[in-house]
Amino acid sequence: TKRLLTVDGLTVSFHTREGQNQAVRNVSFHIDAGETLGIVGESGSGKSVTAKAVMGLVSAPGEMLSGEIIFDGDRVLEFSEKKWRTVRGNRMAMVFQDPMTALNPVKKIGFQMAEVIRRHRGLGKEAAFREAVELLRKVGIPEPERRLNQYPHELSGGMRQRVMIAMALSCSPELLIADEPTTALDVTIQAQILDLIKELKEQSDTAVALITHDLGVVAQVCTRVIVMYGGMVMEEGTVDDIFYRTGHPYTQGLLRSLPGQGGAGRQRLVPIEGTPPDLIHPPSGCPFQERCPHAMAKCSELPPRYVLGQGHSSLCWLLDEHRTLAQALGEGGP
Numbered sequence: 001t002k003r004l005l006t007v008d009g010l011t012v013s014f015h016t017r018e019g020q021n022q023a024v025r026n027v028s029f030h031i032d033a034g035e036t037l038g039i040v041g042e043s044g045s046g047k048s049v050t051a052k053a054v055m056g057l058v059s060a061p062g063e064m065l066s067g068e069i070i071f072d073g074d075r076v077l078e079f080s081e082k083k084w085r086t087v088r089g090n091r092m093a094m095v096f097q098d099p100m101t102a103l104n105p106v107k108k109i110g111f112q113m114a115e116v117i118r119r120h121r122g123l124g125k126e127a128a129f130r131e132a133v134e135l136l137r138k139v140g141i142p143e144p145e146r147r148l149n150q151y152p153h154e155l156s157g158g159m160r161q162r163v164m165i166a167m168a169l170s171c172s173p174e175l176l177i178a179d180e181p182t183t184a185l186d187v188t189i190q191a192q193i194l195d196l197i198k199e200l201k202e203q204s205d206t207a208v209a210l211i212t213h214d215l216g217v218v219a220q221v222c223t224r225v226i227v228m229y230g231g232m233v234m235e236e237g238t239v240d241d242i243f244y245r246t247g248h249p250y251t252q253g254l255l256r257s258l259p260g261q262g263g264a265g266r267q268r269l270v271p272i273e274g275t276p277p278d279l280i281h282p283p284s285g286c287p288f289q290e291r292c293p294h295a296m297a298k299c300s301e302l303p304p305r306y307v308l309g310q311g312h313s314s315l316c317w318l319l320d321e322h323r324t325l326a327q328a329l330g331e332g333g334p
C-alpha cells in the first residue's frame with residue numbers, strides 16, 4: 001500500500017487576547033491509500049484544526065508552528081496557492097458537519113455542482129450537469145434531475161449532506177476528509193450516510209479521514225483510529241486495538257459512554273466527568289490528568305508514547321510495562 005499522507009509533529013496555535021491557544025500539539029499520524037482512519041475526540045480536542053492543517057486552511061489568527069505534512073510525497077507546506085488549487089477539492093476534498101455553511105443558499109444545487117465539476121474536470125456545461133445527475137444518483141438521491149433545480153434549503157439535512165459528498169467525490173479525490181459529517185443528523189439518517197460512505201469506499205480507492213466524537217461511528221466505518229485529547233494523540237491503533245485492547249484511560253472513558261458498546265452492554269453508560277483542559281494554559285504533563293480516574297504523581301510529567309503492538313501506541317504512564325489498560329489496572333488481559 002502507498003503512504004498517502006504523513007503528518008509529523010504538527011503543532012498549531014491560535015493567537016487570542018488571553019494568550020496562545022495551543023490547539024494541536026505534536027500530532028503525528030499517517031493515512032495509507034484507500035484506508036479509513038477515524039480521528040476521534042471531544043470538541044476542542046484538535047481534530048478539526050488538524051484536518052484544516054492537512055488541507056492547508058490554517059490562517060490567522062491560527063499559525064502552524066512546527067511539523068511536517070507530506071501528501072503523496074510532496075511537502076504540503078511548500079505548496080503555492082496555485083498548486084493548492086490543483087490539490088484542494090481535487091486530490092483532497094472535505095465534507096463538513098453543516099452542509100449549509102458549504103453550500104451557497106441562493107444558488108440551485110445543479111448550478112453549484114456543475115460549477116465544481118467544470119472547474120475541476122474541465123467539462124462543458126451540459127456534460128457537467130449530466131455528471132451532476134449521475135453523482136446524485138450514485139449517492140442515493142431520488143429524482144436527481146428535480147433536485148438540481150432546487151435550492152439548498154429545499155432539501156433535508158441528510159439530502160444536503162449527500163449532495164456535499166457527491167460534490168466532494170466528483171473529482172475522485174485520493175483523500176476525503178469528513179469532519180463530523182453525521183453529527184447534525186438524526187440517528188436514522190446518520191446510519192444512511194455512514195452506509196453511503198462505506199459503499200463509496202468499496203467502489204473507489206479514496207482514503208477517508210473520518211472526524212467524529214463518536215467511537216460507535218468509527219466502529220462502523222474505520223479500520224484504524226487516532227484518539228485525540230487536549231490537542232494531542234492519546235492512543236493510536238486498529239479498531240480492534242481500541243475496542244478490545246484499549247490502551248488509554250481516555251479511550252476507555254469514551255467506550256464507557258457508548259450505548260451497547262465497549263462493555264458489551266454490561267456496563268452502565270458513564271459520561272466522562274469534568275471539562276477538557278484550557279489550552280491557553282495547558283497542564284504540563286498528561287493533558288487528561290484532571291479527569292483521569294487513575295491519575296498519579298508522575299502524570300504531571302508528559303508520558304512517553306508506549307508501543308503496545310504493531311501500530312498500537314498509547315500516551316499514558318500506566319502502560320509502562322503493560323500491553324493493555326486492563327492489564328495495567330489488574331483487570332486481566334483480553
Ligand code: SF4
Nearest residue numbers: 286289292299316317
Ligand atoms: Fe491518566 Fe496519568 Fe495515564 Fe494521563 S498519564 S491518562 S493522568 S494515568
Ligand code: MG
Nearest residue numbers: 043047048180
Ligand atoms: Mg470540530
